[in-house]
Amino acid sequence: MKSYLSPLTTLQGFGRYPQQQGYIYTPLSTRECQDHLPNLTMPCITQGMGRSYGDSALAEHVINTQQLDALLAFNPATGQLRCNAGVTLAELLSVFVPKGWFLPITPGTQFVTVGGAIASDVHGKNHHHDGCFSECVASLEVLLADGDTLTCSRSQHAELFHSTCGGMGLTGIILTATLHLKPIQSTAIMQTTLKARHLTEALDLFASQDQATYSVAWIDCLAQGKSLGRSLLMLGEHESGGTLHTVKSSNVSVPFDMPHLLLNRYSIRAFNTLYYARIRGQSVQQRVHYQPFFYPLDRIQHWNRLYGRNGFVQYQLVLPQDAGKEGLHTILRHIAASGRGSFLAVLKALGAENNNLLSFPLKGYTLALDFKLTPDLLPFLDELDARVLDFHGRIYLAKDARMKASVFKRSYPRWEMFQAIRAQYGSLGRFASLQSRRLGLD
Amino acid sequence: MQKLLIIGATSAIAKATARRFASQGAHIYLLARDAARLADLAADLTVRGAASAHVATLDANAIAEYPSVLNTAIQTLGGIDIVLIAHGTLSNQNACEQDINLTLQEFTTNALSVIALLTHLANYCEQQQHGTLAVISSVAGDRGRQSNYIYGTAKGAVSIFLQGLRNRLHKHGVHVLTIKPGFVNTPMTAAFKKGILWAEPDTIAAGIVMAIEKQRDVVYLPFWWRYILLIIRAIPERLFKRLSL
Numbered sequence: 065m066k067s068y069l070s071p072l073t074t075l076q077g078f079g080r081y082p083q084q085q086g087y088i089y090t091p092l093s094t095r096e097c098q099d100h101l102p103n104l105t106m107p108c109i110t111q112g113m114g115r116s117y118g119d120s121a122l123a124e125h126v127i128n129t130q131q132l133d134a135l136l137a138f139n140p141a142t143g144q145l146r147c148n149a150g151v152t153l154a155e156l157l158s159v160f161v162p163k164g165w166f167l168p169i170t171p172g173t174q175f176v177t178v179g180g181a182i183a184s185d186v187h188g189k190n191h192h193h194d195g196c197f198s199e200c201v202a203s204l205e206v207l208l209a210d211g212d213t214l215t216c217s218r219s220q221h222a223e224l225f226h227s228t229c230g231g232m233g234l235t236g237i238i239l240t241a242t243l244h245l246k247p248i249q250s251t252a253i254m255q256t257t258l259k260a261r262h263l264t265e266a267l268d269l270f271a272s273q274d275q276a277t278y279s280v281a282w283i284d285c286l287a288q289g290k291s292l293g294r295s296l297l298m299l300g301e302h303e304s305g306g307t308l309h310t311v312k313s314s315n316v317s318v319p320f321d322m323p324h325l326l327l328n329r330y331s332i333r334a335f336n337t338l339y340y341a342r343i344r345g346q347s348v349q350q351r352v353h354y355q356p357f358f359y360p361l362d363r364i365q366h367w368n369r370l371y372g373r374n375g376f377v378q379y380q381l382v383l384p385q386d387a388g389k390e391g392l393h394t395i396l397r398h399i400a401a402s403g404r405g406s407f408l409a410v411l412k413a414l415g416a417e418n419n420n421l422l423s424f425p426l427k428g429y430t431l432a433l434d435f436k437l438t439p440d441l442l443p444f445l446d447e448l449d450a451r452v453l454d455f456h457g458r459i460y461l462a463k464d465a466r467m468k469a470s471v472f473k474r475s476y477p478r479w480e481m482f483q484a485i486r487a488q489y490g491s492l493g494r495f496a497s498l499q500s501r502r503l504g505l506d
Numbered sequence: 507m508q509k510l511l512i513i514g515a516t517s518a519i520a521k522a523t524a525r526r527f528a529s530q531g532a533h534i535y536l537l538a539r540d541a542a543r544l545a546d547l548a549a550d551l552t553v554r555g556a557a558s559a560h561v562a563t564l565d566a567n568a569i570a571e572y573p574s575v576l577n578t579a580i581q582t583l584g585g586i587d588i589v590l591i592a593h594g595t596l597s598n599q600n601a602c603e604q605d606i607n608l609t610l611q612e613f614t615t616n617a618l619s620v621i622a623l624l625t626h627l628a629n630y631c632e633q634q635q636h637g638t639l640a641v642i643s644s645v646a647g648d649r650g651r652q653s654n655y656i657y658g659t660a661k662g663a664v665s666i667f668l669q670g671l672r673n674r675l676h677k678h679g680v681h682v683l684t685i686k687p688g689f690v691n692t693p694m695t696a697a698f699k700k701g702i703l704w705a706e707p708d709t710i711a712a713g714i715v716m717a718i719e720k721q722r723d724v725v726y727l728p729f730w731w732r733y734i735l736l737i738i739r740a741i742p743e744r745l746f747k748r749l750s751l
């Protein structure tokens with residue numbers, strides 16, 4: 065049997081909202097993918113591990129890359145790896161960590177594909193120093209709608225490279241990527257946890273701890289008044305001594321959808337209070353394995369079921385540095401007052417913006433929150449959008465499930481250039497997701 | 507280092523198994539019919555640590571080509587420690603019922619080709635007085651059911667052939683392993699709705715590697731399929747024939 069087409073399936077992203085009926089085509093080789101695309105009569109979108117929260121990988125016809133999972137070449141002298149785009153970061157780590165190599169950039173879950181990490185130009189806890197995932201990408205092979213495959217990099221078809229990195233699958237299908245891995249001596253991370261009593265203290269800590277390789281803060285988004293924005297700031301450094309053992313961590317799973325009422329402002333407030341109180345001193349140091357440090361949620365399979373059958377929306381915004389303090393206060397106050405809370409809301413200082421046309425990060429602060437889907441959530445998020453725009457910020461497309469086209473176009477000013485490049489490469493009308501249609505990127 | 511020959515190497519289960527052997531540094535020779543996928547897989551196994559990864563194309567139904575293809579493989583590897591036979595097609599039962607040629611072709615792919623391959627390879631292993639012959643059969647071969655008895659018959663034939671072979675080769679130090687997976691999420695089963703009984707290819711691969719190491723005779727993968735099949739086989743035919751299975 066050759067490549068295969070699924071039966072009509074209900075497709076959804078990690079937030080399980082929205083849903084779309086569609087067919088998933090799974091090519092078994094890049095060649096099959098090349099043969100399939102020109103003959104397709106409807107627009108399609110590529111899907112990796114489906115870990116984007118919203119509708120960026122949803123369409124009636126989805127091309128899944130899970131079988132395009134070959135590691136093609138590795139140079140142990142330089143750490144340069146060529147692989148297919150369907151390889152997951154988890155797989156890369158399991159192969160290369162024992163050989164002393166690590167991902168230079170990694171998001172908060174290892175269950176994403178290389179293609180997905182490039183298409184969302186994902187960022188990690190070291191963004192303030194090392195930038196987005198595209199920083200470790202030397203070149204890409206992109207399959208265009210007409211079936212041609214182009215190699216692009218910063219020097220070759222540069223405009224295709226800069227619109228494919230962060231381009232949410234809308235230029236073409238990334239078939240292979242050439243990446244640089246980074247050497248490590250140990251799988252251990254020295255983690256330092258610092259307590260911040262309120263938002264100003266948290267932002268000051270980000271500034272004073274800027275030298276840390278990795279930094280991120282968990283923030284209690286239900287705390288109000290003087291405690292508004294109280295946080296735990298977590299810093300990390302690779303250890304130099306130790307071993308390169310990958311642990312096969314024991315997983316737990318959320319077996320079914322939790323009842324609607326389980327996650328409410330009281331349970332979340334109780335959780336947040338306990339979580340904050342967990343760290344007693346001003347600063348606590350621990351040596352931890354990289355897995356719990358980078359991927360704390362990966363141990364709980366299907367944790368998205370905690371939000372019940374209706375799903376949830378993740379809302380991640382960034383505000384520029386100068387607007388940051390005031391803007392975050394305003395937005396956090398608005399959220400705390402609404403009583404809508406989120407387990408594990410995350411705050412991070414980001415580094416400079418890059419040249420990719422739709423990349424999310426800006427020099428400033430990013431805040432990521434989960435909101436359970438309720439009937440009045442969407443209007444509430446529109447209010448938040450308005451505030452984000454007031455402070456010249458924007459919303460992360462990898463998490464987005466509901467932003468209006470007008471908000472997108474104001475906050476991603478390079479969108480017109482993006483569309484022009486898509487037109488040049490024949491991508492318009494051929495690659496489309498629920499998200500791209502919603503955002504007016506037809 | 508172990509010398510491994512895989513037939514039907516592009517199968518999802520075979521690929522996952524090959525990756526596990528590659529990370530142990532094995533020499534691997536891959537046979538399958540899609541040259542492009544074979545080339546990618548060979549590169550992949552090399553990156554993962556295989557001492558060598560060679561490929562050649564072979565259609566399992568081209569039985570006349572076996573002697574030369576297998577000889578080249580054995581010479582390239584310089585002997586064989588482990589053979590894994592993994593190719594197969596999930597026959598379309600309804601279509602087979604209406605088409606004798608299709609039925610015979612399915613039987614050739616799933617049973618006769620395996621028997622033919624093993625006839626060559628068993629003789630080679632017997633002569634070298636060692637080696638493992640690991641073959642993917644199926645739980646479907648344990649009892650005939652109306653929904654897939656063409657496929658089941660072929661797998662059943664393979665399982666019985668392997669029993670005989672094991673009995674013959676045991677005294678020659680050759681290990682014969684019958685692998686009976688349950689439902690596995692692979693391209694072969696893409697059209698099925700998946701549920702709690704389904705396993706991932708790498709889970710099956712882990713079981714195969716373990717069974718080869720421990721020189722097991724017959725393994726159900728995952729292991730609890732043994733008990734499901736125990737029950738299914740225990741149902742009296744008088745009753746079984748009335749069930750819609």
Ligand SMILES: Cc1cc2nc3c(=O)[nH]c(=O)nc-3n(C[C@H](O)[C@H](O)[C@H](O)COP(=O)(O)OP(=O)(O)OC[C@H]3O[C@@H](n4cnc5c(N)ncnc54)[C@H](O)[C@@H]3O)c2cc1C
Nearest residue numbers: 112113114115116171172177179180183186187232233238
């Ligand atoms: C628990 C969790 C934590 C996360 N933490 C972070 C984080 O810290 N930082 C961060 O930046 N993100 C984070 N994310 C988001 C995640 O990294 C991105 O959504 C990523 O794109 C998902 O990759 P995927 O393979 O699942 O792609 P999918 O979700 O399947 O697809 C995402 C987008 O990529 C496109 N795409 C996928 N593969 C290809 C390809 N081969 N060619 C072209 N386009 C392609 C799709 O069309 C779609 O637009 C997190 C997500 C989760 C669930």
Ligand SMILES: NC(=O)c1ccc[n+]([C@@H]2O[C@H](COP(=O)([O-])OP(=O)(O)OC[C@H]3O[C@@H](n4cnc5c(N)ncnc54)[C@H](OP(=O)(O)O)[C@@H]3O)[C@@H](O)[C@H]2O)c1
Nearest residue numbers: 065516517518519565566592593594644687689690692694
């Ligand atoms: N998946 C299950 O639920 C399940 C359960 C029990 C047993 N099994 C058995 O497990 C084995 C592996 O299957 P899988 O699940 O891994 O499915 P798969 O990925 O579809 O693999 C089947 C392989 O068989 C190959 N093949 C088919 N006809 C061939 C021929 N004439 N010549 C050469 N190769 C041929 C295919 O090659 P092409 O790609 O070139 O077609 C493919 O690589 C099979 O024997 C199957 O019967 C599977």
